[in-house]
Amino acid sequence: MTQLARAGSANRSEDDVHEGRRHDLAVAALHTWSEYGYSQVSVRNVARRTRFSHGMVHYYFQSKDALVAECVRIIRDSQIFSAGEGKVGDITSYSQLVADTICESFRKNRRLHRIRFDLRNQSQFEPALRVYADEIEEAYTAAKDAVRERYESLGWTFDPPFELLAAQVDALRERAVRAELLGEDLEDVVRTMHDDLLQVLPKNP
Amino acid sequence: MTQLARAGSANRSEDDVHEGRRHDLAVAALHTWSEYGYSQVSVRNVARRTRFSHGMVHYYFQSKDALVAECVRIIRDSQIFSAGEGKVGDITSYSQLVADTICESFRKNRRLHRIRFDLRNQSQFEPALRVYADEIEEAYTAAKDAVRERYESLGWTFDPPFELLAAQVDALRERAVRAELLGEDLEDVVRTMHDDLLQVLPKNP
Amino acid sequence: MTQLARAGSANRSEDDVHEGRRHDLAVAALHTWSEYGYSQVSVRNVARRTRFSHGMVHYYFQSKDALVAECVRIIRDSQIFSAGEGKVGDITSYSQLVADTICESFRKNRRLHRIRFDLRNQSQFEPALRVYADEIEEAYTAAKDAVRERYESLGWTFDPPFELLAAQVDALRERAVRAELLGEDLEDVVRTMHDDLLQVLPKNP
Amino acid sequence: MTQLARAGSANRSEDDVHEGRRHDLAVAALHTWSEYGYSQVSVRNVARRTRFSHGMVHYYFQSKDALVAECVRIIRDSQIFSAGEGKVGDITSYSQLVADTICESFRKNRRLHRIRFDLRNQSQFEPALRVYADEIEEAYTAAKDAVRERYESLGWTFDPPFELLAAQVDALRERAVRAELLGEDLEDVVRTMHDDLLQVLPKNP
DNA sequence: CATGAATGAGTTTTCATTCAT
DNA sequence: TATGAATGAAAACTCATTCAT
Numbered sequence: 001m002t003q004l005a006r007a008g009s010a011n012r013s014e015d016d017v018h019e020g021r022r023h024d025l026a027v028a029a030l031h032t033w034s035e036y037g038y039s040q041v042s043v044r045n046v047a048r049r050t051r052f053s054h055g056m057v058h059y060y061f062q063s064k065d066a067l068v069a070e071c072v073r074i075i076r077d078s079q080i081f082s083a084g085e086g087k088v089g090d091i092t093s094y095s096q097l098v099a100d101t102i103c104e105s106f107r108k109n110r111r112l113h114r115i116r117f118d119l120r121n122q123s124q125f126e127p128a129l130r131v132y133a134d135e136i137e138e139a140y141t142a143a144k145d146a147v148r149e150r151y152e153s154l155g156w157t158f159d160p161p162f163e164l165l166a167a168q169v170d171a172l173r174e175r176a177v178r179a180e181l182l183g184e185d186l187e188d189v190v191r192t193m194h195d196d197l198l199q200v201l202p203k204n205p
Numbered sequence: 206m207t208q209l210a211r212a213g214s215a216n217r218s219e220d221d222v223h224e225g226r227r228h229d230l231a232v233a234a235l236h237t238w239s240e241y242g243y244s245q246v247s248v249r250n251v252a253r254r255t256r257f258s259h260g261m262v263h264y265y266f267q268s269k270d271a272l273v274a275e276c277v278r279i280i281r282d283s284q285i286f287s288a289g290e291g292k293v294g295d296i297t298s299y300s301q302l303v304a305d306t307i308c309e310s311f312r313k314n315r316r317l318h319r320i321r322f323d324l325r326n327q328s329q330f331e332p333a334l335r336v337y338a339d340e341i342e343e344a345y346t347a348a349k350d351a352v353r354e355r356y357e358s359l360g361w362t363f364d365p366p367f368e369l370l371a372a373q374v375d376a377l378r379e380r381a382v383r384a385e386l387l388g389e390d391l392e393d394v395v396r397t398m399h400d401d402l403l404q405v406l407p408k409n410p
Numbered sequence: 411m412t413q414l415a416r417a418g419s420a421n422r423s424e425d426d427v428h429e430g431r432r433h434d435l436a437v438a439a440l441h442t443w444s445e446y447g448y449s450q451v452s453v454r455n456v457a458r459r460t461r462f463s464h465g466m467v468h469y470y471f472q473s474k475d476a477l478v479a480e481c482v483r484i485i486r487d488s489q490i491f492s493a494g495e496g497k498v499g500d501i502t503s504y505s506q507l508v509a510d511t512i513c514e515s516f517r518k519n520r521r522l523h524r525i526r527f528d529l530r531n532q533s534q535f536e537p538a539l540r541v542y543a544d545e546i547e548e549a550y551t552a553a554k555d556a557v558r559e560r561y562e563s564l565g566w567t568f569d570p571p572f573e574l575l576a577a578q579v580d581a582l583r584e585r586a587v588r589a590e591l592l593g594e595d596l597e598d599v600v601r602t603m604h605d606d607l608l609q610v611l612p613k614n615p
Numbered sequence: 616m617t618q619l620a621r622a623g624s625a626n627r628s629e630d631d632v633h634e635g636r637r638h639d640l641a642v643a644a645l646h647t648w649s650e651y652g653y654s655q656v657s658v659r660n661v662a663r664r665t666r667f668s669h670g671m672v673h674y675y676f677q678s679k680d681a682l683v684a685e686c687v688r689i690i691r692d693s694q695i696f697s698a699g700e701g702k703v704g705d706i707t708s709y710s711q712l713v714a715d716t717i718c719e720s721f722r723k724n725r726r727l728h729r730i731r732f733d734l735r736n737q738s739q740f741e742p743a744l745r746v747y748a749d750e751i752e753e754a755y756t757a758a759k760d761a762v763r764e765r766y767e768s769l770g771w772t773f774d775p776p777f778e779l780l781a782a783q784v785d786a787l788r789e790r791a792v793r794a795e796l797l798g799e800d801l802e803d804v805v806r807t808m809h810d811d812l813l814q815v816l817p818k819n820p
Numbered sequence: 821c822a823t824g825a826a827t828g829a830g831t832t833t834t835c836a837t838t839c840a841t
Numbered sequence: 842t843a844t845g846a847a848t849g850a851a852a853a854c855t856c857a858t859t860c861a862t
Contacts, residue, residue, distance in 0.1 A: 037327065037330030039244050039327075042836080044834085044835065045835095052843080052844090053843070054836090054845085055839095055843065055846090056843060058836085058837070058838085059842070063836080064836065114329075118326060121322065122244075124323075124383060124386045125244075125245070125323075130387070160404035160405060164377075164401055167373070167376050168369070168372070168376060170376070171373060171379075174376075175372060182329070196365070199369065200369060247851080247853080249851080249852075257825095258826070258828070260827055260829095260855090260856090261825080263854065263855080264825070267854095268853075269852090431821095447739065449654050449740070452856060452857080453856075453857060453858085454855085454856065454857090462822080463822070463823050464823095464856095464857090465823050466821090466823075468857085468858070469821070469822065473857080473858080474856095530793070532652065534729070534793060534797075535650075535654075535733075536652070569814075570811070570814035570815060571814070574783070574811055574814060577787070578782070581783060581785070581786035582782070587739075588739060591739045606775070609774075610775060633845085636846085657831065657832080658831085658832065659830085659831080659832090667847075668847070668849070670835090670847070670849065671847055673832085673834080674848095675846095679833090
């Protein structure tokens, strides 16, 4: 093993540490975001959640914007849209599966969804945020397509079109997010969403 | 006409002027809000839109909160939810009417809807805004109830329940708001929303 | 009676009204001053206490300074230092009388004294206030001289000099003012001051 | 010496620098206070005295209140009440010593006394300031007690009570503060106070 | 006489950012 | 790497003052 290789390996491990720190800071930012909203995601507020100084945050992220970008990357990569994975034979039971998995994923990722909705809203007014909102939307589209194809492979044809159904499902998510933030019990929220999904998703004719 | 009466009338007209200015300032705030989002609705930003100083805005509104409250009052009183007024005989043509009027109202009030969605979002994180969001929600509920009753009087029973339909309709509005803000042509946006509404609203069996 | 005379008389009565208003406003200012301190004597705070607008205050007083000047004039003319009026034969009973009258005057005018102490303090830092503080001090000196002469006519010679005694008496007033403002019962405050005065004022040898 | 120890020592010295700056800023505030009064002790005015921006002052002091608190701490800890330290055998010469030390301390700390009197005055109207005024008053009480005990150990009994004497002494200080601020020569002021003290303090029978 | 519209400078505070160490 | 000193712009709000009516 050469000096160089050792140096390389050292750098590699330093890089890992670096990446780890970055990730930790972004996670702290996500917490702040989901609890207090985008407007409170300030470098200082985030740093306050960590054992680091606000100067540190600027060391790892060139700007507040870069911090937000990292948050978005985490959301995008975290499979918050996973739905309908698993094998079932008919449409009604597939819808059941979809409802179950959407609810399960919601339960786990509701804070990220809350951020997603907040970001989507803010991105209307801050053009700089649009690329981030779009990134997430793309991930969402991929997940939706998988479900649509599955439904179609089971012989279902969407009328009204699938897009409208997907929009409705997402509206249910948004509503659930709001309900929980306003203090409603999580289990009640999820149960309601599950019921609503079953009424809205395709059923065998 | 007596002195007193004249004085009274003078005060009345002065009050009107005062109320007019207040209203104008609130409208300026609404413009700022709809273009740049709630976070940019600062007293100075609003004043900058007018020919007045920021001290002026504080002269008319005791606080930023009072300014926001006036904005909300304007939205609440501006009939942005009006839909389905007019007489028609059957369900399909009533849905047509509803779609038409929703679209027409949207065309006129889309900036206010944009604010409404922003407010609803922010109110999740700023408890002080909740009363405002609720005020508007109440006005919305009243409008929705009128439509539901009309449908029911025409013999329609909602299954899935009306609430889900209403949520879907509002989601279509939100989507249209976003689409326009992202640069899509207003006419296209409205046409799409109209098509979607027709697919989603009740039809004669 | 000529037009002119009537006009003159009308002006006279208008002047009286004018003076009356000025006085009322200054009294309102004195209330604000004694309750909230000099820093809160703003044109608006004073106007708020009256049925007039803050513009009015500026109509009657060219500036905030002129308002303060009028306040001072009122204090100066209001005999807050009256003490020792009345006939008694020996020194001990004169001291008794002085203590009684000082306490009585304090009870009536304690708010004005509070203002006087506040003014004396502020005048150290705002040179513009010094003339006002001096005006009051002069009135005080006159009252003190009367008492001193009376003591001397009864055969008392001051050693330590009268000035030190007077300073001590005023310190007792200041202390009483503070005690009352901090919530102590007025009667207790006055009783304590009376006791202290008796211990401090001259007694027959 | 280990890394850790060095690091500790580095931190210690950094802390010292930080505390030093804080102290310097508070001293600047004390200067502003003694020259222009409490009402002018604004963050900006204080910053203006230094080479720093007003943002800096907020960096070191979370709020204006914290700045005031630090000022008070400095006053409290600066022994402005020290009097009568030293050994003497009889009452007259102890009074001499007390007068000397009070005057010496006054010469050094007259600006702090000025602030103390201003604070005591303001605290009547701003309840938030009372804790600060009380803090200083406590330090004063301790100093007074020491003197009283010393007099008593020399066989002196106070009648009128010691409290009245102490009030008179403090009134002399206040008067001296005012006299100097109004332009009188410091030496004259101190000489007068010294004379007055000797006339007022206990003497051998 | 009297009002209140309007201004501009002032207050405290927060924050993104830069930079020396 | 990491800190925290330092800045300057912006926020909400207050107030003395001027002035048209």
